[in-house]
Amino acid sequence: MSxxxxxxxxxxxxxxxxxxxxxxxxxQGWMTVYRMLRIGAGxxxxxxxxxxxxxxxxxxxxxxxxxxxxxxxxxxxxxxENIPAFWAAGLLFVATDPALGLxxxxxxxxxxxxxxxxxxxxxxxxxxxxxxxxxxxxxIVIYMAAHTLWVLIGQ
Amino acid sequence: MSxxxxxxxxxxxxxxxxxxxxxxxxxQGWMTVYRMLRIGAGxxxxxxxxxxxxxxxxxxxxxxxxxxxxxxxxxxxxxxENIPAFWAAGLLFVATDPALGLxxxxxxxxxxxxxxxxxxxxxxxxxxxxxxxxxxxxxIVIYMAAHTLWVLIGQ
Amino acid sequence: MSxxxxxxxxxxxxxxxxxxxxxxxxxQGWMTVYRMLRIGAGxxxxxxxxxxxxxxxxxxxxxxxxxxxxxxxxxxxxxxENIPAFWAAGLLFVATDPALGLxxxxxxxxxxxxxxxxxxxxxxxxxxxxxxxxxxxxxIVIYMAAHTLWVLIGQ
Numbered sequence: 021m022s023x024x025x026x027x028x029x030x031x032x033x034x035x036x037x038x039x040x041x042x043x044x045x046x047x048q049g050w051m052t053v054y055r056m057l058r059i060g061a062g063x064x065x066x067x068x069x070x071x072x073x074x075x076x077x078x079x080x081x082x083x084x085x086x087x088x089x090x091x092x093x094x095x096x097x098x099x100x101e102n103i104p105a106f107w108a109a110g111l112l113f114v115a116t117d118p119a120l121g122l123x124x125x126x127x128x129x130x131x132x133x134x135x136x137x138x139x140x141x142x143x144x145x146x147x148x149x150x151x152x153x154x155x156x157x158x159x160i161v162i163y164m165a166a167h168t169l170w171v172l173i174g175q
Numbered sequence: 176m177s178x179x180x181x182x183x184x185x186x187x188x189x190x191x192x193x194x195x196x197x198x199x200x201x202x203q204g205w206m207t208v209y210r211m212l213r214i215g216a217g218x219x220x221x222x223x224x225x226x227x228x229x230x231x232x233x234x235x236x237x238x239x240x241x242x243x244x245x246x247x248x249x250x251x252x253x254x255x256e257n258i259p260a261f262w263a264a265g266l267l268f269v270a271t272d273p274a275l276g277l278x279x280x281x282x283x284x285x286x287x288x289x290x291x292x293x294x295x296x297x298x299x300x301x302x303x304x305x306x307x308x309x310x311x312x313x314x315i316v317i318y319m320a321a322h323t324l325w326v327l328i329g330q
Numbered sequence: 331m332s333x334x335x336x337x338x339x340x341x342x343x344x345x346x347x348x349x350x351x352x353x354x355x356x357x358q359g360w361m362t363v364y365r366m367l368r369i370g371a372g373x374x375x376x377x378x379x380x381x382x383x384x385x386x387x388x389x390x391x392x393x394x395x396x397x398x399x400x401x402x403x404x405x406x407x408x409x410x411e412n413i414p415a416f417w418a419a420g421l422l423f424v425a426t427d428p429a430l431g432l433x434x435x436x437x438x439x440x441x442x443x444x445x446x447x448x449x450x451x452x453x454x455x456x457x458x459x460x461x462x463x464x465x466x467x468x469x470i471v472i473y474m475a476a477h478t479l480w481v482l483i484g485q
Contacts, residue, residue, distance in 0.1 A: 105352050158356055177334070
């Protein structure tokens with residue numbers, strides 16, 4: 021029987037957490053757009069120096085790396101290094117038919133850890149604070165993948 | 176009952192759109208390879224300066240950023256910021272059992288928007304044109320994730 | 331009938347391969363962390379220059395690109411360009427109900443190709459060696475997506 025239906029509360033939990041992380045990743049792109057437009061800097065392509073609705077006062081310095089914009093890009097890159105693996109590991113984990121409480125703790129725990137990582141990175145908190153939330157999220161994804169392998173080949 | 180079978184035309188629509196986007200992402204890697212080999216520039220690793228079948232006339236300048244090659248890498252990065260989220264959001268959206276017409280509009284609409292984004296970026300069209308197609312694709316992914324959350328917790 | 335249950339040995343094969351690739355991607359992040367901490371260089375954010383448990387002797391040069399650390403980041407980027415597409419294409423491929431032997435060859439073949447790509451890149455083997463394993467992995471993902479399209483619209 022397929023675990024991937026909303027009659028299964030573990031799959032519903034996964035779907036809520038995964039959908040929230042979709043919004044997180046897509047929102048990070050819009051944060052970069054907002055920051056680029058707000059300060060008119062941190063552009064990535066030569067053609068962005070053409071005058072237009074988006075760029076009313078072009079200058080070559082607009083193509084230089086700008087930390088305000090690049091911080092959002094680094095956040096985005098960090099998301100891409102963690103969230104697609106979460107979508108995959110979470111789906112496999114659901115297929116193993118885990119206990120609902122465990123699934124809620126891991127899946128919602130990842131969402132909270134990534135929200136805290138965003139807060140720590142966006143506000144330039146110390147490396148130690150940022151690394152703590154990164155570690156929690158990473159360990160959850162690793163646990164779900166290892167749990168799946170254990171169920172399938174370790175028993 | 177699982178929605179994830181080809182007896183469900185919404186899942187079939189998703190599978191076609193998702194498979195096309197797999198080919199898009201993988202093709203972008205090959206476009207970077209083609210451009211690197213064609214002009215012998217834009218390499219990323221020091222060992223690529225060793226002479227061999229791929230690089231017959233090594234020179235240190237081959238490790239510099241080259242816009243012809245880097246444009247393909249930027250396209251690739253933009254794909255990675257949008258397409259994995261599309262795969263995840265689309266699968267969750269299918270699980271909500273949406274109307275077929277809506278699903279076809281959103282899923283094929285995303286494919287068309289990304290094809291147009293590729294055209295606009297590859298040919299260095301203005302930021303405004305590129306941003307328009309980026310926005311359409313992004314809004315579709317955000318809609319599918321929000322629709323899933325609405326079905327699961329908003330009702 | 332859903333193919334996505336562990337009663338289907340093709341899905342079990344996919345789950346094992348996909349979980350191994352989750353561990354690969356997450357492990358790459360930890361390799362970057364290990365290399366940054368070991369040599370105290372290759373940091374990416376200005377706030378990482380603050381003294382603390384992670385960085386006991388800050389210096390501005392720690393923000394410069396460092397090949398030992400950047401090699402791990404390039405490996406990570408290459409993973410992100412290939413592995414999420416593998417998760418998506420593999421899942422679609424499973425839905426087409428392929429022969430078990432073919433699925434095992436492709437899914438485990440991808441895992442082996444990426445392991446060899448890691449070895450070639452991490453040890454700075456020649457571009458030709460690295461490109462060979464990249465190509466094998468890429469062709470497998472492309473084949474699985476094309477196979478899915480062929481089953482759904484080509485017949």
